[in-house]
Amino acid sequence: MSPEHGPAGTPEDHPTKPERFAGTPEDHPTKPERFAGTPEDHPTKPDGFAGTPENHPTKPEGFAGTPEDAAAYLAEIAYLLRHQGDAHRARAFTRVASMLVRDRPDLQRLRQANALESLEGVGSGIARTLAELVDTGRSSYLERLRGELNQADHAESAPFQISPLVQMGYRGDLHAHTDWSDGGASVVDMARAAQARGYEYLAITDHSPRLGVVNGLGPERLAAQRRLIDQANSELQGITLLQGIEVDINENGSLDLPDETLAELDIVIASPHVKLRMEAAAMTERMLRAVDHPHVDMIGHPTGRRPGSRAGAQYDFEAVFTAAARRDVVLEIDCDPARMDLSPELTRLAASAGCRFSLDSDAHAPDQLLYVDLGIWIARRAGLGQDRIVNWLQLAELKQLLN
Numbered sequence: 001m002s003p004e005h006g007p008a009g010t011p012e013d014h015p016t017k018p019e020r021f022a023g024t025p026e027d028h029p030t031k032p033e034r035f036a037g038t039p040e041d042h043p044t045k046p047d048g049f050a051g052t053p054e055n056h057p058t059k060p061e062g063f064a065g066t067p068e069d070a071a072a073y074l075a076e077i078a079y080l081l082r083h084q085g086d087a088h089r090a091r092a093f094t095r096v097a098s099m100l101v102r103d104r105p106d107l108q109r110l111r112q113a114n115a116l117e118s119l120e121g122v123g124s125g126i127a128r129t130l131a132e133l134v135d136t137g138r139s140s141y142l143e144r145l146r147g148e149l150n151q152a153d154h155a156e157s158a159p160f161q162i163s164p165l166v167q168m169g170y171r172g173d174l175h176a177h178t179d180w181s182d183g184g185a186s187v188v189d190m191a192r193a194a195q196a197r198g199y200e201y202l203a204i205t206d207h208s209p210r211l212g213v214v215n216g217l218g219p220e221r222l223a224a225q226r227r228l229i230d231q232a233n234s235e236l237q238g239i240t241l242l243q244g245i246e247v248d249i250n251e252n253g254s255l256d257l258p259d260e261t262l263a264e265l266d267i268v269i270a271s272p273h274v275k276l277r278m279e280a281a282a283m284t285e286r287m288l289r290a291v292d293h294p295h296v297d298m299i300g301h302p303t304g305r306r307p308g309s310r311a312g313a314q315y316d317f318e319a320v321f322t323a324a325a326r327r328d329v330v331l332e333i334d335c336d337p338a339r340m341d342l343s344p345e346l347t348r349l350a351a352s353a354g355c356r357f358s359l360d361s362d363a364h365a366p367d368q369l370l371y372v373d374l375g376i377w378i379a380r381r382a383g384l385g386q387d388r389i390v391n392w393l394q395l396a397e398l399k400q401l402l403n
Helices: 068-081 087-103 107-112 124-136 140-149 152-157 185-197 218-236 280-291 315-326 344-352 366-381 394-401
Strands: 174-175 202-208 240-248 267-271 330-335 355-358
Touching: 068 124, 068 140, 068 202, 068 218, 068 366, 087 124, 087 355, 087 366, 107 202, 140 152, 152 185, 174 240, 174 267, 174 330, 174 366, 185 218, 185 280, 202 218, 202 267, 202 394, 267 344, 280 315, 280 366, 315 344, 330 344, 344 355, 344 366, 355 366
Parallel strands: 174 202, 202 240, 240 267, 330 355
Antiparallel strands: none
């Protein structure tokens, strides 16, 4: 079965060395704790992040010189390279973008010392891009890629003044996997990593059973995992774990777990993984049925695409997005660099239909939680404000939405 036709849990989609961090201590030095993101901690931080002059009255648009700014540029370059089929260079830009968010090097100092290539993973090409950003506040390479892919018409809205997400009010990630399915870390390890980033909550959303290769959870294992999560919540301070599931949307639009099991969970993400090349009318009915399911809270990576290798499902997006808005079903912006799904264009369309969104990492290891830092540019380019993104909600507000 080819990757275009196969499920996301196939060996093709999960190679031995995925486009993610290796997870070794050498690759991931201990990170300092991040701000909690409360107004008391950050009295001067703006509430919004749409990137408009109204939200940033004292800052001009463009590169502000921070590692997060540079990471946003590099993440978008990687995204566009994948669309051109250049996965090798896309991985290189993604690795450096991740490093910038993780290590937060002083780019101005390194540029002055002509030492940008001393950074992990930075060769001469990426060093030239970083040097141009520091010197001029722009990237001619990014501008050229946008033009080649006909994305220049939205260039005025990005890149953006980026602050670490938690300082901007981001409270928690709603899509994360553990070693209960195809993740590489325990529930507690994922919780501690989220806590170190300053999160107030994290949803553990392992896979459902259909994709056997990902060791998905059925009702019995979900019940056992619930006991573990309850115990972790009683021991952890300052963060709350939610138990959820990433449940497969079957070809007929039904879900891969019984209703009584889904009803017990804090959050249900329904995702398309297989048969993504169904005829558009049938795919539309499939997605509409999933959106209408009473226990579905979110549609995960709504097209299933992988830029540069898999186009993703085609359906009547407007009809599905309108139905999601009517039922208050959240649409995910999956920030895994290999997905970036929804795209900026579909995010913009869904926003016009009245949808709300969740900006999630789809993390399978602790350091992959930082993928949200690499994906925020999508929300920016779509013109979203924080009021449309549920990760900015306090826990009580989030639970009310999910219920």
